[in-house]
Amino acid sequence: MSKQPSSSHLAALDDLLEEAEQWHVNAGDETVHAKRIGGKWRTIKWLSNSIWLLLFFGPYLRWNDRQAILWDIPDRQFHLFNVTILPQDLWMLALLLLFLAIMLFAITAFSGRVWCGFLCFQTVWTDIYTWIEEKCEGTPQQRRKLDQAPMDLNKFGKKLGKHTLWMLIAIWTGISFVAWFTDVYLLWGDLFRLQLSSAAWITILLFTVCTYLLAGFMREQLCMWVCPYARIQGAMVDVTTIIPAYDFHRGEPRSRMKKSDTDEHTGDCVDCNQCLAVCPTGVDIRRGQQEGCIMCALCIDACDLVMDKVGRPRGLIRYESLNGLEGKACPPVYKQPRIVITSLIMLAALLGIFYGLSSIDAIDLKVLHARQPLYVLQSDGSIQNKYTLKILNKLANDVTVKITATGPAGLKITSRQLLAAQHGRVTPTSVFVRVPRKELTAESQPIIFHIETVDSDKPFSSHRESVFIGPKR
Amino acid sequence: MADKNPFPGENNTGHIWDDNIRELNNPIPRWWMLSWWASCAWVLIYVVIYPSFPIGDKPPPGLMGWTQIKEFKEGMAEIEAIRAKYEDQIKGMTGEQILADPGLSDYTVASVKVLFGDNCGACHGSGGQGAPGFPVIADDVWLYGGSIEKIEESIAKGRRGMMPAHGSKLSEEQIDTLASYVVGMAEGKEDPAGKALFMANACFACHGMTGTGNQAMGAVDLTDSVWRFAPGGVESARQTIAHGVNFPADPKSREAIMPAFGERLSSHEIKKLAVYVHKLGQ
Ligand code: SF4
Ligand code: SF4
Secondary structure, eight states: OOOOOOHHHHHHHHHHHHHHTTOOOOOSSSOOOOOOOOOHHHHHHHHHHGGGHHHHHGGGOEETTEESEEEETTTTEEEETTEEEOGGGTHHHHHHHHHHHHHHHHHHHHHSSHIIIIIOHHHHHHHHHHHHHHHHHOSHHHHHHHHHSOOOHHHHHHHHHHHHHHHHHHHHHHHHHHHTTSOHHHHHHHHHTTOOOHHHHHHHHHHHHHHHHIIIIITHHIIIIIOHHHHHGGGTOOTTOOEEEEOHHHHOSOOOOOGGGOSTTOOSOOOOOHHHHHOTTOOOGGGOSOTTOOOOOHHHHHHHHHHHHTTOOSOSEEEEOHHHHTTOOOOOGGGOHHHHHHHHHHHHHHHHHHHHHHHOOSEEEEEEEOOSSSOEEOTTSOEEEEEEEEEEEOSSSOEEEEEEEEOSTTOEEOSOOEEEEOTTEEEEEEEEEEEOGGGOOSSEEEEEEEEEESSSSSOOEEEEEEEEEOOOO | OGGGOSSTTSOEEEEEETTTEEEEOOOOOHHHHHHHHHHHHHHHHHHHHSOOSOBTTBOOOOTTOOOHHHHHHHHHHHHHHHHHHHHHHHHTSOHHHHHHOHHHHHHHHHHHHHHHHHHTHHHHOTTSOOBTTBOOSSSSOOSSOOSHHHHHHHHHHOEEOOBOOOTTTSOHHHHHHHHHHHHHHHTTOOOHHHHHHHHHTTTHHHHOTTSOOBTTTTBOOSSSSOOSSSSOSHHHHHHHHHHOBSOTTOTTOBOOEEOOOTTTSOHHHHHHHHHHHHTTOO
16 A cells, blocks of 8 residues: 655655654543544534524614514413423424434434534534633643643743633623523623523523533543443444544555655554544544544544644545445445434424424414313203313414304303403313204214404414214214 | 553543544533532522521521512412402402492402301202202392391201191091192192191191291291202102101101301391302392
8 A cells, every 4th residue: 555655745744743642542541632624524514613603692683662582481481582481382392303313313324423523512612612711821731741840930921821711711601591491681681780580690691500520521431431321322323324533544654754664565644643632532543433522523524634744545534434444345334324313203293393383373272171060951952061262372472362163053151251361371161062952963063163263453264173972962 | 641641632531442432531511510600609599598498497598588478478468468359348248238339249249258168058058059958049049038147047047947747647548638738839730638738737737737847937938840859749748748847756757947047147147147148048
C-alpha cells in the first residue's frame, strides 16, 4: 500500500509525531483536554449545536398577543402558535414522545449515536464550555500546564474569567428553560424585582447548578457512567450500522515511516495520535467500537487532515459499517426490517398527531349515558334516558351553547338546552331525553348530540354519538 | 501473605487467587465519595426536619412541624373554603330558589351525591331507579307530590302507604275483574263490570272517581303507565287488591314505608337532598 513518502510529507509528519506522545487514552484520572481543529464535521457540529439557540430565543416569539409557544402549567394549557392544547388532547404528546423515542431508535440503528455526537445537550453544552475554556486558558498543552501550576494572579484571572462565563451561560440556560413555562417578558421583570415564584427560583437554580456542573466538570463522565441511552444504544447497533470507524485493514500495521519500517507491509496509519487528540471523550477509535465513543466524527476530520499532510487518500477513519470495513455489502435500508418497522411506527405516530391537530375543535363534546338506571318509564308511557354532557370550551371567552339531538322519531329534550360553557374548562350538565315508547324499534338506538355556540361571532359546533336505551323487547 | 506479595508496587490489596487474579485498590473518584457523604448528610437533615423514626407511640414532629395528616387537614380546609362560598348562599334559600339557579343546583347535586348514596340509595337505587317494592324516584310520578316542598316533607317526616285488604270481602272472580279493570285503565279501556266493582267497594274514595289517585294520602294514580309495585300487570294488581298495603290484619299485605330522616339529617341537608331527588329525573 504505502509508497515512498516525499520529503515535504515527511517533514509534516515529523511535526505531528512530535506531539504524538502527549495524547493519552482517557483513563478517568485527568481532565480530557481535547484539541480543536477545523474540518467538515466540526462545521456540521457547529450547525447542529446551533439548534439549541432555539431554547434561548424561542420564548421571545409572539403570536396574537401572547407567547407563541407556552406551556402554561397553572392554567393547564399548551399554546402552540394559534393552537391551544388542553390536557384532554395530551394523548398527542404521548404520540410525540413515541415518535421521538422510535426516531432515536431508528437513527441509532441506521447511523449510531447521532444524537450523542451532534445534538445531545450534554455534548453541546460541553462543547461550548470547552470552547470558552480554550479561549480563556489556551491550547490543551497550556491548559494542562495551567492545571498543574500553583495558583497565582495569572492563573486566578484566567480561571475567574472562565468560570464567570460558564456561570453566565448556566444562569441564562436556567432562565431560558423556565421561559417556556411562563411569559418571558414578565419573567425577566419579576426576576429583576426578585418576585419570582418559588417554583421558578428553584427551577432556575437547579438548571443553573446542573448546567455548570455537568458541562463544566462532569462532561464525558456523564456519557460514560450516567446516561441511560449510552447504556442501551449498543443493542440497536449492528454490523450494518454506519458509524465513524477506523479502517484497520488499511491502517494496520501502523508505521511512523521511519526508514527502517517503510516497506510495503506497513499500513496507512502513521500513529500520530491526532484522532485521540481531538476526541472529546478521550477514546482511541483505532481500538474499534467502544462505549466511550459518542460518534461525533471529529476524529474523521483529524485523520483526513493528517492524510492530506502525508499525501495519502482521506477516509482512513470514515463513516462506514462494520460490514463495509470487511468489504461486504449491506442490504439497502428498505430491506432492513428494523428500519422499515421503526419508520412505519414513526409514520403512524405522525399521522396520529396530524389527525389530532387538524381535528381539534374549539368546543368539544363528550357524552356519558347514565348507567343507573339505563332508562326510566314515564307516566305517559314514554321512555326517558339521562346523559351527562361534558362541554369543553377551548375558546378564550365564555360562550353559550345550544344542545340539540337527533335520533329516534318523537325525541324530545326535556332539560334546559342553553348552557354557559366556561372557557378553558369542562362544563358538565345533565340532559334528559324522552322518546314515545312506540317509536322505539330496538333496545338500543343511536342518538347524536350536537352543540353549537349561539353568541360568538363565529359559530363553533361539535357533536358526539351515543345510544338511547329502552326496555327489552 | 502481604509480606511476600508477588505483585509488589501495583497497589493491590494483597488478596490473590489462583496465583495471579488479584484485587486492586483503585479508589473511586473523590467527587463520587463526596456525593455519597452529601447523601448521608441529607439523610440526617431529613431525619431532623421531618417526622421519621417513631419514638414512643408518636413520631417526633420534626423541625418543620410537617405531618401528612396536617397537610390532609389543610387540603380539606381548602375544599371547605371553596364550598363555603356556595353553602353560605344556599343556607338562606328555599329549595325552589336553589332550583331556579343553575349554578347552585349543579353545586347542590354534585355535593350531596354522597349523602344520597348513604341514606337513600339502599332502597331507591344509586340513580333513583328504585327496587322491587321501593318506588322509582327518577321518573315523573310522585305518590305524595313532586314539588320541592313535598319532597322535603317526604324525606323529613317519612311516609306510610295505606290500603285495606279486600281478599275477605271479594270473591276470586271479583278480584280478577277488578284487577283487569285497573290494568285496562292505563290503556284507556272501558269495562262496566269493573267500574261497578270499583264504585261498590269505594275504591274511588282514595283513588278518585277517574282513578287518578290522591297525592294528599299517597293513593296511586291508576291511569298512568308507571306501577307502584313493579313489575305491574294483572298479577300485581290482584295481590295488592287482595292483601292491601301496610294492612295490619293481613300478613301478606304489601309493605310501603319511607322512614323519617328529620332526626338524622339537618334541614339544610334535607333541602339539598330534595334538590338532588328533584333533579334525578328532570
Ligand atoms: S472516537 Fe471519534 S467519533 Fe468517537 S467520540 Fe472520539 S472523536 Fe468522536
Ligand atoms: S488514525 Fe489517523 S489521526 Fe489517528 S493516529 Fe492514525 S493517522 Fe493519526
